[in-house]
Amino acid sequence: MAENTQKIARRARKQNGVHYTPPELAAFLATETVKALTRTDAPICVLDPACGDGVLLWAIAAALEPRRRARTTLVGYETDERAISLAERSLSGCGVANVSLRLQDFLDRDFDEPYDAVIANPPYVRTQVLGADRAQVLAERFGLTGRVDLSYAFIRSISNALRPGGVVGLLTSNRFLTVRAGAMTRSLLRTEFETRALYDLGDTKLFSAAVLPAITIAVRRPEGRGLASHPPKAMRKDQTLVPTTFTRVYSCTSGDAVAAQESNLLETLSDCSLSGIIRASEGHFRIERGVLADTAKPDDVWRLKQPKSERWLSRVRAAQAMMFGDVATIRVGIKTTADAVFVRSDWHELPEAIRPEEELLRPLITHREATRWSITPTRNQRRVLYPHLSRGGRRVPIELEDFPRTAAYLRSHEARLRGRRYVTDAGRRWYEIWVAHDPAAWAQPKIAFPDIAESPRFSLDRSGAVVQGDCYWITLKPGVDARWLPLMLAVANSSLATKFYDILFHNKLYAGRRRYMTQYVEQFPLPRLEAFASRTIVARSEELCATNPGRNVLEREIEAVVEKAFGLDD
The missing domain is CATH 3.40.50.150 (Vaccinia Virus protein VP39)
Structure with a gap:
């Protein structure tokens, strides 16, 4: 059977x-x-x-x-x-x-x-x-x-x-x-x-x-007893609400096990007295126990609430002046939906007749180049054929007759590109990139970071490169003080932001890899821009992006000043 x-x-x-x-x-x-x-x-x-x-x-x-x-x-x-x-x-x-x-x-x-x-x-x-x-x-x-x-x-x-x-x-x-x-x-x-x-x-x-x-x-609730915003708590017989218990377990490296169990993980999980790093027959795991946190808005994420982490979060909130989303726009990168056509590292090897014009071949930042603090070029770095221009503040597709070699290349892949019916059904031309963004925005100073990373890898880019869809990118909103960008870079790369993420969002995949998405990063905290600690962070962040020697020393200094900016230096 x-x-x-x-x-x-x-x-x-x-x-x-x-x-x-x-x-x-x-x-x-x-x-x-x-x-x-x-x-x-x-x-x-x-x-x-x-x-x-x-x-x-x-x-x-x-x-x-x-x-x-x-x-x-x-x-x-x-x-x-x-x-x-x-x-x-x-x-x-x-x-x-x-x-x-x-x-x-x-x-x-x-x-x-x-x-x-x-x-x-x-x-x-x-x-x-x-x-x-x-x-x-x-x-x-x-x-x-x-x-x-x-x-x-x-x-x-x-x-x-x-x-x-x-x-x-x-x-x-x-x-x-x-x-x-x-x-x-x-x-x-x-x-x-x-x-x-x-x-x-x-x-x-x-x-x-x-x-x-x-x-x-x-x-199942009795009819008419639904809750509008707070978490779905249980009700005692005396009509008082009981918080929802929340248990989280993820694999971890060995470390010091607080309990050596011969049973399997699920049997260990059934013992409510066990938390921390556990050694079960399947390996080492970190068990965290708490309750489901209250939510301010109906669409807020559901997260684990523990007294110690809530006290830490309260201190950060008390020193917070802004969130990333208040001063910047955060977007996912381009989505060509035909990378084999638009993205290559061997454009220079194509026959000249179908080698796209250089002005349309843009450097591309992917998760490989987006390292901490600054972009790190990789061997055989890819470029993207970007068939869009900015005219009058609007994105427009190129006219193929203006770029004959690009036209020849695209027509050699026309069947595949026309197969993306959703592009033409949306009133777009068959050779357009599906998610292209504003061509003029790429020239702005920006922060790029991978969608998935074990630790933060936020990097500053001033090259005008295009950002691939496996990354997100941050640009300042119009009229915002330019110093916010290096301040955001330092905060995002700090251990404080990682802890903030793990408490509030904790969207992890296998092997501890975090999902960095707009809905999370836009909520990262920022201290007052004019505070002395913030001015120090901005200066050190810009210095770090411009140098390789001494990076470890600068990173440690930034870590300490970020903690101080949020009142966590005692």
Whole structure:
């Protein structure tokens, strides 16, 4: 049976991007879900809306004590006929009162009789796999815009399927916690549920999917009891609110383990007394425990709140005069959507007849060149063919007849470029870069930084280079004092900004790599520009960008003065 499960799982991953839940993770999710159940004296009905091979339903049956299990009905929906056959065999001896498995898409159902509990690993299916027609139907039904978030559609349907007071245990990507695209999911959980517990499982590799997992345990609110802005807290019987517990675990280097555990990570995670660096059978991990922080706005990210970090954050806020977004514009770089055509390092080797004119070949900053403080040219550095000009303050595409060699080169790739139908459908010319930005803006002094980096790599550029889409770039708003730019550079590269990021955002991928995006960097703090410490930072930042010898000394000095500027030097 295990071999059949593995075959079905491999096929589901290959065809649909579906990942079945590993048994150990299923058991942990089921145990946490059962803990939140309050009805102990009546039969219960448990739903898995995408049951696959039945591992979650089996796990929740195993987590129930025998007397309660014997009065439980399990219901599963699944669209894969072979998977549901396997689930039927798997669940035949699980000891529950009844098992009902339905070969049907859960999202197409309306529910008359509510469930007592739902345990779910909603499928993570890419839009291109889902299909345009299906995506359009779901978008219209659930009010979705942009990329269709299938997990949101499942959670919305789950809220309709649960009775008030019913429990849901969800295994999803942790992206919904920290990105703007997850705001609808956060809002739904805030208004429809009382969230009891969150587990950000980070880069623990407990799940084979490319996404980093999170577990949410929540209780369906009584009708009309939604919250408008604060986090989705649980309610005691005396009507007082209970903060949502928040546990975060990520891999780390060995260090000093505070507890040497022979058990696996999930068993270690179940012991609420354990935090810090833990050695489990799978390796070393850092476990952080706290509560879900209050949110000022409905679309704020969900973050872990701990007393020590909140005190530190309060001191930084007290000294903060501005945020990056107050004085600067932060954007992602260009997106050609055809890099093989527009980006090359061997332009000089092309035959002269199809070698684009030099004035259209612009130096390109990628994540390779964006190092700390200043741009570091790389061997075989690439340049971008940039077929745009600035006229009258507006971006316009070049006229091909004005650049005959560029025209010849682009026409040699015309079929591929015309294949980007979305470009011409948007009223653009077939040879344009999809996201090109203002051609005049590249000449401004700017800070470039990689989208993904283990440590901050903010660099100053005055060369007029174009920034690639694997980086972001910062330019000052019109009329803003030019000294803000070197001040931002120093703050962004400081350990203070890294700690600020980890407390407020903590969007990390594998191996500790952080996601630096506009929504985070625009909130980085700035001290008063006219303060003595700030003037010192500006001077040292400019000096550091202009020199290589003595950089370590200057960096240490900047670190100390940044701490002082935010009142953290005691």
